[in-house]
Amino acid sequence: MTTVDKCPVAFPLRQPGQSFPPPQYLQFREQQGLVSTTLPSGEHVWLVTRHEDVREVLTDPRISSNPSHPGFPRAAKTGGVPSQDEVPGWFVALDPPEHGRFRKTLIPEFTVRKVREMRPAIQQIVDERIDAMLAAGNTADLIADFALSVPSLVISTLLGVPHADRDFFETRTRVLVTLTSTDEQRQAASKALLRYLNRLIVIKQKRPGDDLISRLLADGTLGKQELSGVSMLLLIAGHETTANNIGLGVVTLLSHPQWIGDERAVEELLRYYSVADLVAFRVAVEDVEIGGQLIRAGEGIIPLVAAANHDGTVFERPDEFDPGRSARSHVAFGYGVHQCLGQNLVRVEMDIAYRTLFERIPTLELAVPVTDLPIKYDGVLYGLHSLPVRW
Amino acid sequence: MRISVDTDRCVGAGQCVLSAPDVFDQDDLGIVMVLAEPADEPAREAARQAGVICPSQAITVGES
Ligand code: HEM
Ligand code: SF4
Numbered sequence: 001m002t003t004v005d006k007c008p009v010a011f012p013l014r015q016p017g018q019s020f021p022p023p024q025y026l027q028f029r030e031q032q033g034l035v036s037t038t039l040p041s042g043e044h045v046w047l048v049t050r051h052e053d054v055r056e057v058l059t060d061p062r063i064s065s066n067p068s069h070p071g072f073p074r075a076a077k078t079g080g081v082p083s084q085d086e087v088p089g090w091f092v093a094l095d096p097p098e099h100g101r102f103r104k105t106l107i108p109e110f111t112v113r114k115v116r117e118m119r120p121a122i123q124q125i126v127d128e129r130i131d132a133m134l135a136a137g138n139t140a141d142l143i144a145d146f147a148l149s150v151p152s153l154v155i156s157t158l159l160g161v162p163h164a165d166r167d168f169f170e171t172r173t174r175v176l177v178t179l180t181s182t183d184e185q186r187q188a189a190s191k192a193l194l195r196y197l198n199r200l201i202v203i204k205q206k207r208p209g210d211d212l213i214s215r216l217l218a219d220g221t222l223g224k225q226e227l228s229g230v231s232m233l234l235l236i237a238g239h240e241t242t243a244n245n246i247g248l249g250v251v252t253l254l255s256h257p258q259w260i261g262d263e264r265a266v267e268e269l270l271r272y273y274s275v276a277d278l279v280a281f282r283v284a285v286e287d288v289e290i291g292g293q294l295i296r297a298g299e300g301i302i303p304l305v306a307a308a309n310h311d312g313t314v315f316e317r318p319d320e321f322d323p324g325r326s327a328r329s330h331v332a333f334g335y336g337v338h339q340c341l342g343q344n345l346v347r348v349e350m351d352i353a354y355r356t357l358f359e360r361i362p363t364l365e366l367a368v369p370v371t372d373l374p375i376k377y378d379g380v381l382y383g384l385h386s387l388p389v390r391w
Numbered sequence: 392m393r394i395s396v397d398t399d400r401c402v403g404a405g406q407c408v409l410s411a412p413d414v415f416d417q418d419d420l421g422i423v424m425v426l427a428e429p430a431d432e433p434a435r436e437a438a439r440q441a442g443v444i445c446p447s448q449a450i451t452v453g454e455s
Pocket of ligand 1: 279343
């Protein structure tokens with residue numbers, strides 16, 4: 001067994017100048033699989049690195065997603081973003097069976113077919129962002145001007161946010177994902193968004209439209225408070241995650257242009273970057289053995305999906321970007337009952353974003369050397385702070 | 392090959408539909424349904440893969 005004393009790894013492991021995933025992941029995976037470490041908060045947690053073990057953690061009923069259990073890891077600086085303690089409907093933090101009521105109500109909105117029907121609307125959003133970039137000159141920050149806007153506009157369309165309110169919606173959501181925002185700014189923005197969503201729900205009750213909120217109101221399973229919490233969760237869960245993937249994907253496709261327009265590139269990018277490496281936190285509520293290691297009730301667990309997605313026993317030459325491989329068994333969206341609800345929407349957003357960008361701006365190139373791109377070592381999600389491009 | 396699905400377990404992620412679109416679909420509620428038994432070896436392989444990647448282990452693929 002590996003103890004904290006023998007292996008005092010700092011967390012998070014991402015360090016400036018380091019490759020991703022961090023080289024220690026390989027070492028842990030090949031040596032002991034599970035590693036005990038200490039969070040900045042002083043808590044002990046288990047890091048889980050093998051693909052098989054990560055899938056086990058994410059499906060074992062003795063392991064909980066609920067942060068109100070003692071020992072739940074508190075590594076992530078939530079920075080004013082609400083959690084389930086404050087917002088009813090934050091179902092990513094609920095366990096079965098309570099979780100199922102929310103999940104079952106929402107999945108009809110995110111089926112493969114439903115998301116395909118959204119393609120024209122997503123295409124229009126992407127085209128409008130590119131129109132705006134082209135009109136503004138021949139340089140852009142692809143994160144601020146494109147990658148962050150697209151997912152927020154897609155969610156606001158899905159929820160039924162009127163066109164006139166989109167700017168309000170976007171500027172508030174932008175505050176939440178900007179690292180330099182203070183906690184006060186974040187809190188104010190998230191309160192303003194919740195207030196806005198509450199009001200939107202009242203409006204949709206009077207005048208239903210063809211949108212998610214109107215449909216869920218008609219369905220009646222979720223209360224109004226829960227519905228605004230769910231809307232907020234959709235917004236936050238689907239914003240920076242998608243934006244970071246779009247940004248990193250553009251950089252990768254610029255050096256692998258043969259894969260532009262191939263849907264397999266999307267799946268491989270999801271695996272390769274695993275931006276939500278530090279997202280699926282858990283706690284054991286009973287003693288449980290994972291990968292030969294006893295985890296005691298009350299101990300926190302962090303399944304590192306980037307480590308699992310670079311597990312050489314599942315993916316050959318895991319550190320190579322190779323869309324030709326079968327990447328589908330990756331756990332970039334998690335695994336088990338909480339596996340990302342928005343995954344099919346992401347796939348379509350990424351596919352349309354890359355296709356359209358490279359088609360409409362064939363001379364697109366980086367405006368700085370690739371080694372100078374500012375990587376988010378300090379965020380919960382892996383990604384780029386900015387992506388200067390020119391054409 | 393015998394394919395059975397547990398609709399109570401299904402969490403509607405749609406991975407099976409992406410992997411084996413000729414074999415699986417989602418109903419109006421987003422829950423898995425079997426469209427048809429796989430007709431050839433590529434479809435059988437796709438169905439096996441769906442069984443492996445389904446996040447809620449809702450798909451059982453029997454080889455007989
Ligand atoms: C590339 C983009 C994305 C990545 C990498 C990602 C990743 C993840 C991961 C790892 C989880 C599991 C969390 C856990 O088990 O604790 C998750 C859950 C979730 N995601 Fe995503 N996500 C992305 C985009 C989206 C989008 C666009 C939406 C919404 C439209 C969304 C909505 C959700 C929701 C609602 C959950 C909770 C599901 C549940 O608890 O049943 N995500 N996501
Ligand atoms: S992959 Fe599994 S959980 Fe997802 S729709 Fe198919 S059966 Fe349901």
